[in-house]
Amino acid sequence: MAKPWQRRRGCGLLLFLLGWAVWAEATQTPCPPATPTPMVTIPAGPFLMGSTREEREYGYRLDELRGSAVARTYRWFENETRRQVTLPAYRIDRTPVTNAAYACFVAQSGHPPPFVSEAEWRSYRLIHDYATVRRFLWHGKEPPPGRARHPVVLVSHADAAAYCAWRGQVEGRPLRLPTEEEWEKAARGADGRYFPWGNTFDPRRLNSADLGPYDTVPVGQYPQGQSPYGVLDMAGQVFEWTQTLLRPDPPTYIVKGGSWDDLPGVTRAAARHGRPACLKHILIGFRCAGPLAP
Numbered sequence: 001m002a003k004p005w006q007r008r009r010g011c012g013l014l015l016f017l018l019g020w021a022v023w024a025e026a027t028q029t030p031c032p033p034a035t036p037t038p039m040v041t042i043p044a045g046p047f048l049m050g051s052t053r054e055e056r057e058y059g060y061r062l063d064e065l066r067g068s069a070v071a072r073t074y075r076w077f078e079n080e081t082r083r084q085v086t087l088p089a090y091r092i093d094r095t096p097v098t099n100a101a102y103a104c105f106v107a108q109s110g111h112p113p114p115f116v117s118e119a120e121w122r123s124y125r126l127i128h129d130y131a132t133v134r135r136f137l138w139h140g141k142e143p144p145p146g147r148a149r150h151p152v153v154l155v156s157h158a159d160a161a162a163y164c165a166w167r168g169q170v171e172g173r174p175l176r177l178p179t180e181e182e183w184e185k186a187a188r189g190a191d192g193r194y195f196p197w198g199n200t201f202d203p204r205r206l207n208s209a210d211l212g213p214y215d216t217v218p219v220g221q222y223p224q225g226q227s228p229y230g231v232l233d234m235a236g237q238v239f240e241w242t243q244t245l246l247r248p249d250p251p252t253y254i255v256k257g258g259s260w261d262d263l264p265g266v267t268r269a270a271a272r273h274g275r276p277a278c279l280k281h282i283l284i285g286f287r288c289a290g291p292l293a294p
Contacts, residue, residue, distance in 0.1 A: 031104040036171040039091040040231050047185045048192030051080040051270040059265030071265050080270045092186045093287035095219035095232050096151035099143035105163050106141050113138040114154035116280045136282045149218035151238045151285040157253050157277035160241045160286035178289035180244035180254045188269035189228030196227035201264045206236035235267040238285035246274035259283040
């Protein structure tokens, strides 16, 4: 028969192992990944990019119905040139990169974790105050509690590109940020639809300002909002960096998709905005892409 102290030690070990298992499941941070990260193949061929006058008017009206004329006032959607673009086949991540996946990168590469100081944040002169930023801040190399499966944010363009290059090395295939064209085709398919699911806005199909929760959520929570190719979270949730340069001085890159804080017009697949490469924003994350053949 086991002595009492032996039973206590065995119980303690069991509790430790159970606790570790729960933590591992909650954080979802297998390092290195046991299998390559799920990606979706986008077939070669043409697609309709940009928007028509009719689509832009629809985007403006959607926002105005919610009491905002900002998009129309500043003509946000007027740079969405309508054209047909032909791309070779490529792969793109099924969901945005998560905090858990980025934590592997930080742990293995020594890359700095996502962070922005209050002084730096204020220098951006954005609408959100630093109190809103705090829930997204990492604790050293650990993601915010309970957010392992949320998309990583507070990453600059260089941070995002570095992660894709690192993961490509780990998985044995070249990876990088998608171009604007690649991102848009993956989001809307070939037929020029306004949203991943079609031409009618439906707030139940995405994480946006319409239904809340005014925060990021775990990736993949809106399967009803998937694109024609099965790519998730391409409307709302977080804006996503692309490798398409809008202007070189200062370096400014196109971001796509809208976010949890945005009205419908900005969450259309054609919508495009430029953000400084150095910006670390609570509304911007990313996903990786790469050629079909390694």
